Amino acid sequence: MRIILAEPRGFCAGVNMAIEALTSAIATHGAPLYVYHEIVHNKWVVDSFRRKGVVFVDDPSEAPEGAFLLYSAHGVPPNIRQQAQRRRLKTIDATCPLVTKVHREAIRFAQEGYTILLIGHAGHDEVVGTMGEASDSIRLIEQVADIDRVDVPDPSKIAYLTQTTLSVDDAARIIEHLLRRFPAAVGPPRNDICYATQNRQEAVRLLAAESDVVLVIGSRNSSNSRRLAELARSCGVPSHLIDGPTDIDLGWFSGEETVLVTAGASAPESIVEECVRMIRERFGASVETRTICREQLRFALPKV
Numbered sequence: 001m002r003i004i005l006a007e008p009r010g011f012c013a014g015v016n017m018a019i020e021a022l023t024s025a026i027a028t029h030g031a032p033l034y035v036y037h038e039i040v041h042n043k044w045v046v047d048s049f050r051r052k053g054v055v056f057v058d059d060p061s062e063a064p065e066g067a068f069l070l071y072s073a074h075g076v077p078p079n080i081r082q083q084a085q086r087r088r089l090k091t092i093d094a095t096c097p098l099v100t101k102v103h104r105e106a107i108r109f110a111q112e113g114y115t116i117l118l119i120g121h122a123g124h125d126e127v128v129g130t131m132g133e134a135s136d137s138i139r140l141i142e143q144v145a146d147i148d149r150v151d152v153p154d155p156s157k158i159a160y161l162t163q164t165t166l167s168v169d170d171a172a173r174i175i176e177h178l179l180r181r182f183p184a185a186v187g188p189p190r191n192d193i194c195y196a197t198q199n200r201q202e203a204v205r206l207l208a209a210e211s212d213v214v215l216v217i218g219s220r221n222s223s224n225s226r227r228l229a230e231l232a233r234s235c236g237v238p239s240h241l242i243d244g245p246t247d248i249d250l251g252w253f254s255g256e257e258t259v260l261v262t263a264g265a266s267a268p269e270s271i272v273e274e275c276v277r278m279i280r281e282r283f284g285a286s287v288e289t290r291t292i293c294r295e296q297l298r299f300a301l302p303k304v
Ligand code: SF4
Pocket: 012, 013, 014, 015, 073, 096, 097, 098, 099, 164, 165, 194, 195, 196, 197, 224, 265
């Protein structure tokens, strides 16, 4: 058996920043410390912070007045910020700057009178946050068919934005259809799908071709992890999205395959290592890292 480790994989700059911000906040202020929704969409990361006394809440009212509340990497809508302010919570903003960029674009397009077609997944934290910035101006587009159905006041004044963690191919298909119905539509100055999402997808696209099976380490509620598993399948390669080694069914392998291993942007490298170790111990696989590109981006920590 041969294992190919896709590079880049795992933590992105936004996830690193959010985790470091929360770690530093606990060290500075102690527990309990409150986080609005999951800090990042990964079971291991969330569980490890729970053990350190972090309380994940779905509403600022769940945090006692005056407590510290940290906003997760996915960002929050303005009404959550207002609620936190009314409750006199001390807030720490660990929103990924690439998500904040999409919020700013939404605000600008709305101020300029555009109807914004936001391509994304209903209910995802990031989409809820972006829609909250200009709810009267934004229509959610989840699939090509939504473009035909969407009702807009002025078809010549349309802008589009996307969630940062979409499938690059799906987004391109939807935008192509959107531009057919609204030829004057304008997009963001730079692609909203973030560098980390694009790089991890590109690595799978290139390396799946020489693999028999793909393992994607990541949680089910991680949008970018799910897109990696779907992409591998669309390349004709069976893929499994797993949280960790206990999800691996050794019956998936005969022992002679080439297995591509990658990880979503919120999956810790230690879990990737555990998965690889388990397969190696069972099948004696060789391991080779294949680097598609190197990532050096880092984000400054918010003030804690
Ligand atoms: S996946 Fe992209 S947008 Fe999301 S936290 Fe990471 S860098 Fe930021």
